[in-house]
Amino acid sequence: xxxxxxxxxxxxxxxxxxxxxxxxxxxxxxxxxxxxxxxxxxxxxxxxxxxxxxxxxxxxxxxxxxxxxxxxxxxxxxxxxxxxxxxxxxxxxxxxxxxxxxxxxxxxxxxxxxxxxxxxxxxxxxxxxxxxxxxxxxxxxxxxxxxxxxxxxxxxxxxxxxxxxxxxxxxxxxxxxxxxxxxxxxxxxxxxxxxxxxxxxxxxxxxxxxxxxxxxxxxxxxxxxxxxxxxxxxxxxxxxxxxxxxxxxxxxxxxxxxxxxxxxxxxxxxxxxxxxxxxxxxxxxxxxxxx
Amino acid sequence: xxxxxxxxxxxxxxxxxxxxxxxxxxxxxxxxxxxxxxxxxxxxxxxxxxxxxxxxxxxxxxxxxxxxxxxxxxxxxxxxxxxxxxxxxxxxxxxxxxxxxxxxxxxxxxxxxxxxxxxxxxxxxxxxxxxxxxxxxxxxxxxxxxxxxxxxxxxxxxxxxxxxxxxxxxxxxxxxxxxxxxxxxxxxxxxxxxxxxxxxxxxxxxxxxxxxxxxxxxxxxxxxxxxxxxxxxxxxxxxxxxxxxxxxxxxxxxxxxxxxxxxxxxxxxxxxxxxxxxxx
Amino acid sequence: xxxxxxxxxxxxxxxxxxxxxxxxxxxxxxxxxxxxxxxxxxxxxxxxxxxxxxxxxxxxxxxxxxxxxxxxxxxxxxxxxxxxxxxxxxxxxxxxxxxxxxxxxxxxxxxxxxxxxxxxxxxxxxxxxxxxxxxxxxxxxxxxxxxxxxxxxxxxxxxxxxxxxxxxxxxxxxxxxxxxxxxxxxxxxxxxxxxxxxxxxxxxxxxxxxxxxxxxxxxxxxxxxxxxxxxxxxxxxxxxxxxxxxxxxxxxxxxxxxxxxxxxx
Numbered sequence: 001x002x003x004x005x006x007x008x009x010x011x012x013x014x015x016x017x018x019x020x021x022x023x024x025x026x027x028x029x030x031x032x033x034x035x036x037x038x039x040x041x042x043x044x045x046x047x048x049x050x051x052x053x054x055x056x057x058x059x060x061x062x063x064x065x066x067x068x069x070x071x072x073x074x075x076x077x078x079x080x081x082x083x084x085x086x087x088x089x090x091x092x093x094x095x096x097x098x099x100x101x102x103x104x105x106x107x108x109x110x111x112x113x114x115x116x117x118x119x120x121x122x123x124x125x126x127x128x129x130x131x132x133x134x135x136x137x138x139x140x141x142x143x144x145x146x147x148x149x150x151x152x153x154x155x156x157x158x159x160x161x162x163x164x165x166x167x168x169x170x171x172x173x174x175x176x177x178x179x180x181x182x183x184x185x186x187x188x189x190x191x192x193x194x195x196x197x198x199x200x201x202x203x204x205x206x207x208x209x210x211x212x213x214x215x216x217x218x219x220x221x222x223x224x225x226x227x228x229x230x231x232x233x234x235x236x237x238x239x240x241x242x243x244x245x246x247x248x249x250x251x252x253x254x255x256x257x258x259x260x261x262x263x264x265x266x267x268x269x270x271x272x273x274x275x276x277x278x279x280x281x282x283x284x285x286x287x288x289x290x291x
Numbered sequence: 292x293x294x295x296x297x298x299x300x301x302x303x304x305x306x307x308x309x310x311x312x313x314x315x316x317x318x319x320x321x322x323x324x325x326x327x328x329x330x331x332x333x334x335x336x337x338x339x340x341x342x343x344x345x346x347x348x349x350x351x352x353x354x355x356x357x358x359x360x361x362x363x364x365x366x367x368x369x370x371x372x373x374x375x376x377x378x379x380x381x382x383x384x385x386x387x388x389x390x391x392x393x394x395x396x397x398x399x400x401x402x403x404x405x406x407x408x409x410x411x412x413x414x415x416x417x418x419x420x421x422x423x424x425x426x427x428x429x430x431x432x433x434x435x436x437x438x439x440x441x442x443x444x445x446x447x448x449x450x451x452x453x454x455x456x457x458x459x460x461x462x463x464x465x466x467x468x469x470x471x472x473x474x475x476x477x478x479x480x481x482x483x484x485x486x487x488x489x490x491x492x493x494x495x496x497x498x499x500x501x502x503x504x505x506x507x508x509x510x511x512x513x514x515x516x517x518x519x520x521x522x523x524x525x526x527x528x529x530x531x532x533x534x535x536x537x538x539x540x541x542x543x544x545x546x547x548x549x550x551x552x553x554x555x556x557x558x559x560x561x562x563x564x565x566x567x568x569x570x571x
Numbered sequence: 572x573x574x575x576x577x578x579x580x581x582x583x584x585x586x587x588x589x590x591x592x593x594x595x596x597x598x599x600x601x602x603x604x605x606x607x608x609x610x611x612x613x614x615x616x617x618x619x620x621x622x623x624x625x626x627x628x629x630x631x632x633x634x635x636x637x638x639x640x641x642x643x644x645x646x647x648x649x650x651x652x653x654x655x656x657x658x659x660x661x662x663x664x665x666x667x668x669x670x671x672x673x674x675x676x677x678x679x680x681x682x683x684x685x686x687x688x689x690x691x692x693x694x695x696x697x698x699x700x701x702x703x704x705x706x707x708x709x710x711x712x713x714x715x716x717x718x719x720x721x722x723x724x725x726x727x728x729x730x731x732x733x734x735x736x737x738x739x740x741x742x743x744x745x746x747x748x749x750x751x752x753x754x755x756x757x758x759x760x761x762x763x764x765x766x767x768x769x770x771x772x773x774x775x776x777x778x779x780x781x782x783x784x785x786x787x788x789x790x791x792x793x794x795x796x797x798x799x800x801x802x803x804x805x806x807x808x809x810x811x812x813x814x815x816x817x818x819x820x821x822x823x824x825x826x827x828x829x830x831x832x833x834x835x836x
Contacts, residue, residue, distance in 0.1 A: 157754075176533065
């Protein structure tokens with residue numbers, strides 16, 4: 001079942017002025033219920049503009065965007081979309097405003113009109129879901145580290161139990177371990193609750209591990225969309241879009257140029273290790289690297 | 292031992308504690324940066340990397356020990372301006388360090404503060420913009436630039452002061468791959484042309500480009516070594532929540548499956564070379 | 572991002588007007604104001620209007636752009652025009668129901684509309700063709716005699732510059748915050764005034780926090796680049812009066828003089 005249908009979407013900034021700028025051109029895209037899809041592209045490729053249509057913050061200049069079955073041009077539908085579509089902006093910790101973590105996470109659920117017992121249960125559950133200790137709820141956000149703060153901010157959206165979760169670079173500026181943790185958590189929630197996840201990223205290593213499909217945007221145009229393996233193997237296209245293929249893909253490519261062919265294309269380091277191990281074994285290479 | 296004249300920054304048992312904090316942000320840091328050296332600094336969030344950058348640039352005065360920049364003690368007020376001129380600092384968010392509404396005016400800001408004659412300011416702006424490849428954008432407003440361009444502009448703004456050393460505090464963490472590559476290329480060119488570069492980063496593949504890597508944790512300097520030596524310490528890195536380079540991690544995965552690779556595989560090039568040797 | 576060009580935006584075009592020294596542009600615009608305000612003589616105002624139109628044509632920016640940027644203001648002007656036409660007593664020319672349109676009303680409001688249009692056009696030429704930075708430089712130069720009175724003109728100019736540099740950044744920041752909180756269900760548009768004010772907290776608190784942290788980092792960035800309050804600074808661009816500047820200034824002064832003489836006669 002499609003939950004977002006984008007048809008011939010064009011979006012212009014400053015239309016009709018000398019500063020007119022095409023942000024998106026003729027985008028055709030369908031997102032299905034319960035999938036984890038990555039929107040990849042360099043800065044200025046239009047990723048953020050695109051997803052702002054998904055919860056009704058922007059309207060198409062031309063074309064049509066349907067979310068959960070109804071067009072967003074329908075004002076009533078658009079104004080209620082935030083109830084089902086959660087949007088985690090870039091650097092979401094910059095939006096934290098309360099003096100305790102609890103209050104901040106409870107902001108969205110309260111706006112949904114839920115009663116206080118439900119809200120407080122939801123807040124606690126959400127914090128547990130992403131693996132934060134319950135004591136953190138009483139903490140002052142200003143005392144938390146950057147990584148913690150990011151996770152708290154994401155909880156603020158997750159606690160609203162969105163059907164569709166959109167995240168704009170949730171790992172930007174964080175160290176590797178925290179980034180992995182955040183994405184692994186989201187993946188788990190997605191699998192358990194059937195939530196649809198749209199991940200905006202320019203870090204394809206993350207897309208390789210977590211996404212089922214990848215869409216590549218470049219200068220407002222959709223260059224490619226398909227299963228992760230298919231899209232990430234098109235290194236030339238990725239390069240054209242200003243992206244870098246995952247290390248494993250590039251390694252496989254460099255090896256094939258040197259005349260060494262892996263039995264299949266590895267997407268992650270773990271994949272690559274497995275394939276290489278098989279080859280090393282059949283070649284009877286001993287540990288230490290002597291054949 | 293390198294002679295004193297080859298040292299640009301000397302950290303002598305440096306301690307730093309933020310006012311009002313109980314914990315030392317830096318503890319007993321002893322290290323030095325040589326002229327024309329390229330050093331990268333890695334460590335988990337909150338390990339004191341940014342504090343170290345500010346201490347080296349003389350923006351924070353040590354709570355214990357001392358920092359010498361080109362032989363000058365950063366704690367002496369009379370050498371402050373000279374230290375500023377010798378050590379440039381570029382921070383994470385380029386948006387907060389650009390001061391003018393036009394690219395060339397932003398680069399000119401530093402030399403103007405030195406009171407240099409207009410012709411000299413002009414020459415320095417030209418040179419700095421050329422060094423970061425932004426000569427064509429000189430009359431644009433900075434907010435119309437891409438992230439990578441903004442960060443290169445921030446670097447140009449520091450270069451216009453003709454510093455001996457540029458310290459960069461996670462300059463690429465807000466950039467996309469293209470922007471990151473642009474900035475890194477600029478840094479490599481700088482290092483080649485004899486400017487000392489200290490790069491704080493959490494991209495290990497970037498850190499591996501340096502001559503030496505410093506590893507910080509909880510304010511202590513745990514490791515000061517060549518990239519090949521540090522990035523082979525996977526246990527240590529993993530314990531700190533860090534990783535090795537992609538190639539280093541792959542070697543680790545293979546080792547776990549029973550194929551211990553020889554030490555010193557840090558980059559893609561190393562890995563390809565090794566695999567070609569054993570698989571052909 | 573804003574969705575139309577506002578007044579005050581610089582539009583690069585490389586026209587002769589763009590190339591004028593910002594000081595002469597600032598002075599000329601300043602001279603047009605009294606010229607427009609003191610004249611009650613249609614001939615005088617026609618003279619000033621023609622001069623302004625000439626500069627508009629020379630500015631290399633399409634008249635449509637002027638029209639568009641001033642559109643929101645035109646609406647206001649038209650409303651005041653209509654009101655004035657209706658409510659000025661005098662010789663009634665036309666009666667529609669209870670509304671009487673008088674000759675005096677028509678004249679008075681037409682006169683007002685004409686004058687304000689000229690002023691708005693003149694201001695637009697200035698801001699379309701002069702970068703904010705050039706404007707502050709010109710202003711700093713004009714105000715420099717005040718330094719004798721210990722007014723920190725240089726620091727004031729620096730402040731204006733920084734404000735100009737950060738307007739787009741803060742605008743983006745505010746927009747982002749607004750969207751982010753709205754997508755968490757924040758409602759800024761309903762309720763009593765008191766409720767609305769308290770509902771602004773999720774927007775205002777982070778906005779102020781972020782502005783302060785930006786300001787802190789900015790101060791650091793300026794310090795790194797050797798900025799010292801009160802120290803003498805040099806400039807990358809030195810402003811220079813050229814032939815065109817003298818020509819523009821003399822013409823403008825001549826027009827003002829003509830208008831004043833016409834009034835005195």
